[in-house]
Amino acid sequence: MSRPQRPTRVAVIGAGPAGTTVACLLARKGASVVVLDDGKRPTMIVGESLVPQLVPVFRRLGIEDEVEKLGVYKPGVTVTFDDDREINLMFTAARGVLPTYAYNVPRKEFDALITRTAVAAGVRLIEATAKLEAVDANDSERASVKLSDESLALIPEWNGEQPDLLIDASGRRRLFAKLLNLKADIGPRKDVSHFAHYENCPWPEPAGQVMTMRLQYGWGWRIPLPGPRLSIGVVLNKEDAKRFGNTAEEQLEGVINSDARLARECGQRRRVTEVTTYANYQLISERAHGPGWVTVGDSFGFVDPMLSPGLCMAMVSAEKLAALIPARGGLDSGLGRRLDKYAEWFRVNLGAWQNLVNRFYDGTVFALQRTGAQTQEKYPGIISKVVSRHIEKNLSGMATGAWINRPYSRWLLAFLVRFGIKGFDPKDFAIR
Ligand SMILES: Cc1cc2nc3c(=O)[nH]c(=O)nc-3n(C[C@H](O)[C@H](O)[C@H](O)COP(=O)(O)OP(=O)(O)OC[C@H]3O[C@@H](n4cnc5c(N)ncnc54)[C@H](O)[C@@H]3O)c2cc1C
Numbered sequence: 001m002s003r004p005q006r007p008t009r010v011a012v013i014g015a016g017p018a019g020t021t022v023a024c025l026l027a028r029k030g031a032s033v034v035v036l037d038d039g040k041r042p043t044m045i046v047g048e049s050l051v052p053q054l055v056p057v058f059r060r061l062g063i064e065d066e067v068e069k070l071g072v073y074k075p076g077v078t079v080t081f082d083d084d085r086e087i088n089l090m091f092t093a094a095r096g097v098l099p100t101y102a103y104n105v106p107r108k109e110f111d112a113l114i115t116r117t118a119v120a121a122g123v124r125l126i127e128a129t130a131k132l133e134a135v136d137a138n139d140s141e142r143a144s145v146k147l148s149d150e151s152l153a154l155i156p157e158w159n160g161e162q163p164d165l166l167i168d169a170s171g172r173r174r175l176f177a178k179l180l181n182l183k184a185d186i187g188p189r190k191d192v193s194h195f196a197h198y199e200n201c202p203w204p205e206p207a208g209q210v211m212t213m214r215l216q217y218g219w220g221w222r223i224p225l226p227g228p229r230l231s232i233g234v235v236l237n238k239e240d241a242k243r244f245g246n247t248a249e250e251q252l253e254g255v256i257n258s259d260a261r262l263a264r265e266c267g268q269r270r271r272v273t274e275v276t277t278y279a280n281y282q283l284i285s286e287r288a289h290g291p292g293w294v295t296v297g298d299s300f301g302f303v304d305p306m307l308s309p310g311l312c313m314a315m316v317s318a319e320k321l322a323a324l325i326p327a328r329g330g331l332d333s334g335l336g337r338r339l340d341k342y343a344e345w346f347r348v349n350l351g352a353w354q355n356l357v358n359r360f361y362d363g364t365v366f367a368l369q370r371t372g373a374q375t376q377e378k379y380p381g382i383i384s385k386v387v388s389r390h391i392e393k394n395l396s397g398m399a400t401g402a403w404i405n406r407p408y409s410r411w412l413l414a415f416l417v418r419f420g421i422k423g424f425d426p427k428d429f430a431i432r
Contacts, residue, residue, distance in 0.1 A: 007032040008330050011147060011155070011163040013130040016041075017114055018297025018314035019169030024061065024118035025322035034155050034163075035118065038129040044276040045107035046195060048231050049074065049210045049223045049308045052091050053401025055099040057315050066113050071103035072224050074208045077307070077399060081214050081366045081429060083261050093396030097403070104208065104223050104231075126154050132166075134179045143180045144291045164330040167321070168295040172302065176293055177285050187282025187303060187354070189361075191218065192241050194252040194277050195233030198269040203228060212306060214366075215259050217243070219306065219431050222262075229272065232256060235305065237432065238279070248275040281305070284350055288343035292331070296321050300346055303354040306361075312401050313353070317346055352405040356398050359413065363429030365395070367421045374423065391416065 008031045012019045015037035027033045050071075058064040076090035092100045119125055131148035146162050147155075168176040177184065203224040204211045211222040218236025225231055234255040244254025252275050257263045284301035288294060297314035324338045325331075359365050372388045394412050397403035 005328055006330070008165065008325065008327055009158055009161065009163040010034075010165045010167060010325070011036065011130075012167045012169050013037075013132070013175060014169035014171055014173075014297075014299070015111070015115055015125060016169060016171050016297060016314065017047075017111060017311055018171075018299070018318045019167070020111070020114040020118040020123070021057070021061070021315045021318035022167060022169065022296050022322045023123045024114070024121045025319060026325060026327060027118065027122040029322070029327035031325070031327040032157070033122070034124045034126055035169075036126050036128055036130040036151065036154070039127045040129075041108075041111070042276060043108060044196070044273055045111070046193070046233070046276070046278060046305065047107055047308075047311050048225060049077075049104050049221065050102045051308055051312045051399070051401040052094050052098045052100065052102045053312050053404075054315060055102060057319060060319070061114070061117055063113055063117055067103055067105065067110065070109045070113065070226070071105040072208045072226055074102045074104050074210060074224075075100075075206055076396070077210045077212055078204060079212045079214070079360065079365075080261070081369075085366075085369075087365065087369055087392075087395075089392075089396040089399045091396065091400050093393045094400040094402045097397070098400055102400075104210065104225055106225055124155075124157075128154055130170075130175070132175060132179055137180050142291060145176050145179060145293045162292075164292065165325060166293045168293065168299040169297050169318075171298040172281060174285065174295075174299050176295060176299070177287075180290070183286045184283040184301075185286070189282055189304070190238055190280065191235050192238045192251075192277060192279045193233055193235040193281075193305070194241075194248045194255075194275050195221075195231060196252060196271050196275045197225065197227075197229045197231050197273040198266065199227060199229055199272050200268045200270045201230040201232075201266045203230065210308075213259065213262060214429075214431050215255060215262075217241075217255065217258075217432055220255065220259070220262065221305075222266075230266070230269075232262075232266065232269075240432070248277045284347060288346055289336075289339040294321060294339055294342075300343075301350045303350050304357045306357045307353065307399050309350075309353040309401070309404075313346075313350065316401075317342075320345065349405055352410065355410070356404065356413070359417065361431045363426035363431070364417050364421065366429035367424040367426040368416055370424045370429075371420060371422050391420075 080086040135144040136142040217240040220234040223231040244251040403409040
């Protein structure tokens, strides 16, 4: 084959949703793609609650029917402040922009579906830990990564040639960043999260609704899953977690029992899986790409699980990246500039999610809601109703992913944070 026609060689490290999505889309375009995965994925993986912005991605991948079969229809999220005060973020707010629903999915089956789709598109999946070597690691402009001879030998079809592009999709392991000593912007929260699946628990209403609950220490989630099961997770400061015991099981059960509503509504619960733990996950890398390498999904950054942006950012970044890479002829000279824009998009969107989530952590969203409720009591009538619906619509629209970076919604939130709270102190509603 003459050089311009040969398929671009791409090695993707990690078969999570980010890695398999970018691999699938590049293979469909005609690139020669291998995915190396170490097969160390635990049975239980967080990331079960999705946002509507992912549904069009499923449609483009041609997998929505199968996601629907393996998952649960999700109409929205209810964020509770205490026993009887809550905010409903319904995805109907996205009408006209995005589908008005999302799904909750068991990760193992969901990840296997995307992997199958990638393999069907021509991706070769190699179960092996990728061994990598840094090249010019001390030169920030030229610092790069290559496959070790041992890993390259697993890809005989490339005749000993290195890939044109290496994609880091290793998730929170951030292989390239660690190899190249790249710094990261670390988020302020030092939380630990425990979760497990339970049976014998009623699902929140309406069916499929996810609940995010402010707790005495930190917050928790309830995600309805097929079975029927309920995924219950808690997220709290590491020091606070120790109040509930020494093991992950003691801490998860202790936090559940300490919340009157959760303990009451899930009083008959039976745990049917092991308890899985995550820690230290808020960070954004200083760089997303360099010569012959780029990062996608969590390996570039992840800000916070509260409103479930993780898989959305992982798969949308994978789509964006796949669109930038030439499928034939290797890399072109304009790719660096295109990847700069990709990195900028990534950083801005992670920042936008972080900004929205911060408004829940610091109590301003609840303080706004209390102000709105009080205003409606004082001045009942059409105007205060319309204003409050407008605010809810914008917050819900941001939570779908559709409007997360929409200038008007961001401006409205900033305006309300500054001028919209009367008679309440956000600190009283903050999440510890
Ligand atoms: C507490 C918590 C709750 C969360 N809840 C949600 C939620 O409800 N909804 C949501 O959308 N997101 C959620 N997330 C985020 C979500 O889990 C991640 O954003 C998502 O899994 C990222 O996908 P990824 O493909 O980038 O990485 P991953 O899914 O982590 O995949 C990385 C893959 O790389 C492989 N790998 C690593 N090193 C190597 C190596 N050397 N060689 C070969 N393979 C390797 C790993 O084994 C793994 O298979 C949550 C995160 C946390 C911490």
